[in-house]
Amino acid sequence: MFEKVALIGIGLIGSSLSHVMKREGLTKSIAVSSRSAETLKRAEELGLGNAYSLNAADAVKGADLVIVCTPVGACEQVAKTIAPNLQAGAIVTDVGSVKSSVIAQMQPHLPDSVHLVPGHPIAGTEYSGPDSGFAALFENRWCVLTPDKATDKAATAKLKLFWENCGSHVEIMDAHHHDLVLAITSHLPHLIAYNIVGTANELETDTRSEVIKFSASGFCDFTRIAASDPTMWRDVFIHNKDAVLEILGRFSEDLSSLQRAIRRGDGDYLFDLFSRTRDIRRSIIEIGQDVEAPNFGRDETEE
Amino acid sequence: MFEKVALIGIGLIGSSLSHVMKREGLTKSIAVSSRSAETLKRAEELGLGNAYSLNAADAVKGADLVIVCTPVGACEQVAKTIAPNLQAGAIVTDVGSVKSSVIAQMQPHLPDSVHLVPGHPIAGTEYSGPDSGFAALFENRWCVLTPDKATDKAATAKLKLFWENCGSHVEIMDAHHHDLVLAITSHLPHLIAYNIVGTANELETDTRSEVIKFSASGFCDFTRIAASDPTMWRDVFIHNKDAVLEILGRFSEDLSSLQRAIRRGDGDYLFDLFSRTRDIRRSIIEIGQDVEAPNFGRDETEE
Numbered sequence: 146m147f148e149k150v151a152l153i154g155i156g157l158i159g160s161s162l163s164h165v166m167k168r169e170g171l172t173k174s175i176a177v178s179s180r181s182a183e184t185l186k187r188a189e190e191l192g193l194g195n196a197y198s199l200n201a202a203d204a205v206k207g208a209d210l211v212i213v214c215t216p217v218g219a220c221e222q223v224a225k226t227i228a229p230n231l232q233a234g235a236i237v238t239d240v241g242s243v244k245s246s247v248i249a250q251m252q253p254h255l256p257d258s259v260h261l262v263p264g265h266p267i268a269g270t271e272y273s274g275p276d277s278g279f280a281a282l283f284e285n286r287w288c289v290l291t292p293d294k295a296t297d298k299a300a301t302a303k304l305k306l307f308w309e310n311c312g313s314h315v316e317i318m319d320a321h322h323h324d325l326v327l328a329i330t331s332h333l334p335h336l337i338a339y340n341i342v343g344t345a346n347e348l349e350t351d352t353r354s355e356v357i358k359f360s361a362s363g364f365c366d367f368t369r370i371a372a373s374d375p376t377m378w379r380d381v382f383i384h385n386k387d388a389v390l391e392i393l394g395r396f397s398e399d400l401s402s403l404q405r406a407i408r409r410g411d412g413d414y415l416f417d418l419f420s421r422t423r424d425i426r427r428s429i430i431e432i433g434q435d436v437e438a439p440n441f442g443r444d445e446t447e448e
Numbered sequence: 449m450f451e452k453v454a455l456i457g458i459g460l461i462g463s464s465l466s467h468v469m470k471r472e473g474l475t476k477s478i479a480v481s482s483r484s485a486e487t488l489k490r491a492e493e494l495g496l497g498n499a500y501s502l503n504a505a506d507a508v509k510g511a512d513l514v515i516v517c518t519p520v521g522a523c524e525q526v527a528k529t530i531a532p533n534l535q536a537g538a539i540v541t542d543v544g545s546v547k548s549s550v551i552a553q554m555q556p557h558l559p560d561s562v563h564l565v566p567g568h569p570i571a572g573t574e575y576s577g578p579d580s581g582f583a584a585l586f587e588n589r590w591c592v593l594t595p596d597k598a599t600d601k602a603a604t605a606k607l608k609l610f611w612e613n614c615g616s617h618v619e620i621m622d623a624h625h626h627d628l629v630l631a632i633t634s635h636l637p638h639l640i641a642y643n644i645v646g647t648a649n650e651l652e653t654d655t656r657s658e659v660i661k662f663s664a665s666g667f668c669d670f671t672r673i674a675a676s677d678p679t680m681w682r683d684v685f686i687h688n689k690d691a692v693l694e695i696l697g698r699f700s701e702d703l704s705s706l707q708r709a710i711r712r713g714d715g716d717y718l719f720d721l722f723s724r725t726r727d728i729r730r731s732i733i734e735i736g737q738d739v740e741a742p743n744f745g746r747d748e749t750e751e
Contacts, residue, residue: 267662267664268664286664287661287662287664289662316661326655326659327662327665329651329655329659329667330648330659330662330663330665330666331662331665331666331667333644334667334669335666336706337640338666338725339706339721339722340702340703341637341640341699342725342729343706343721344632344636344698344699344702345632345728346725346727346728352628352632355629356629356632356633357731357735358590358619359570359590359629359633359634360633360732360738361570361571361590361738362570362572362630362634363634363635363637363638363641363673364633364637365732365738366637366672367637368728368732369669369729369738370669371722371726371729372725372726373722375719375722375723375726376719378718378722379715379718379719379722380715382718383710383713383718386710386711386713389710390707390710390711392647393703393707395650396643396644396647397700397703399643399646399647399650400640400643400700403642403643403646404693404696404700407685407686407689407692407693408689408693410689412521412682412686415678415681415682415685416678418642418646419642419674419681419682420678421646422641422642422645422646422674423674423675423678425645425649425659425660426574426645426671426675427675429660429663429668429671432660432661435668435672
């Protein structure tokens with residue numbers, strides 16, 4: 146599909162892309178770039194690319210696809226760095242969980258001769274770094290592309306095909322709308338998980354060790370989410386501030402009502418809410434986004 | 449171990465107990481009781497007991513172990529109902545997620561000749577009803593017993609052995625302390641999950657269907673928790689009100705600080721918190737309460 150793909154950043158997503166591109170033969174060569182000498186060395190040991198560079202500007206020379214796999218907050222600096230060396234006609238994309246901010250950070254610095262098609266593979270684990278990648282990460286996951294009206298149709302189509310070859314289903318969406326939907330499906334859940342684990346972390350030592358001991362009763366699922374990469378998530382919240390604060394505001398209002406219902410002993414309120422929330426679960430199972438097995442996220446260990 | 453065990457209530461826990469008691473030969477006979485004729489009929493079809501009764505008082509006759517497997521809010525009524533028919537020396541226990549309230553509800557009604565040893569198997573799935581049980585539910589899970597100083601030591605030891613035969617690790621704990629620890633490890637996570645799924649449920653129809661579509665990005669884990677039995681959880685929050693409100697208060701304070709940090713764009717605050725929360729995850733993996741596999745609760749479906 147491509148002559149040369151440049152991966153700017155080689156963490157979980159970058160290294161997974163390397164694995165799947167090689168498995169599927171999607172490019173003749175891969176140039177890997179990282180600002181960290183240690184990470185770059187490790188990427189080379191793992192054989193994730195054909196060339197390695199500390200400078201993103203070197204990596205993009207001659208690339209017909211550039212994939213920015215850095216935390217969202219680094220996009221502007223990357224755009225500035227790579228702009229002079231981009232090949233005319235190249236597709237520039239990214240993998241960030243926030244899209245409006247990425248466009249605002251990158252677009253002004255890129256030459257008109259390249260096609261910016263922002264992307265977001267909705268796939269991840271709580272692990273990070275070049276060792277954490279695996280070729281199957283994107284299989285049957287959604288990848289959202291957020292081109293605007295001016296974006297070259299052929300570039301969008303080619304990038305769509307690329308992600309389909311990585312195993313993903315591709316959805317085209319407005320960047321602003323993407324940021325709102327992800328604020329509730331992803332950003333708020335991560336924020337809440339970080340917060341509840343943080344609250345537990347502040348408990349007295351004795352209680353804290355018991356919390357760890359009895360974590361399987363629900364808390365454990367939150368700790369998994371709250372073990373996600375701190376840099377990536379710091380950037381997500383800073384760069385999707387408006388949508389996150391909007392959704393967090395609604396969440397807090399609802400939580401206040403729930404708190405009052407508990408204080409008043411209003412069982413009917415609780416029962417009604419707890420019954421309604423079952424419907425969304427059913428819808429998710431119906432469309433095949435999760436399985437019905439009663440595992441509670443832990444079947445694989447004990448049952 | 450026992451001549452006759454009476455299961456008062458035959459949902460997920462009751463039916464799982466029936467399966468494991470039969471597999472391990474822990475009792476000569478099982479009497480099943482349910483207030484619902486439909487549930488009782490289904491339990492009989494599934495062969496979960498040797499006798500079936502709509503009246504708990506009938507079921508406990510001649511039983512040397514009575515296990516109350518109803519929602520926590522039904523315990524007082526059950527205690528009143530069964531008290532006249534309890535056999536001298538019988539062990540009476542329960543499986544509720546709240547312990548102080550269960551003791552307060554049951555102890556005053558029980559004759560001095562029986563031994564109340566409250567219990568809480570920390571095991572469950574998001575399914576409920578007599579069809580949802582399976583013998584392995586308690587394997588390698590904790591079961592907390594909360595006898596007080598006056599409780600017969602032999603009765604506690606026998607019940608401990610019973611749960612060990614069901615595959616559980618048994619911990620003896622003060623009832624009040626149990627309620628506080630579970631408020632953070634289990635009750636608050638469930639409350640938060642119900643709340644976030646409830647918030648999503650209130651969104652406009654278009655956004656709501658996209659939330660379902662892209663649920664794998666984090667939200668999905670919450671919907672699984674929020675699909676748990678509404679009656680059981682209504683009772684947990686009503687009957688562990690003080691501990692839940694205490695922990696919820698701390699959670700809300702922390703969430704306000706986090707919200708302010710996002711509003712101010714305070715990346716250092718976010719990064720520090722998100723780094724600290726990783727430590728708790730590591731502790732949980734170290735003591736073997738969860739595995740290190742990067743599955744995000746979904747490996748079994750796609751990877």
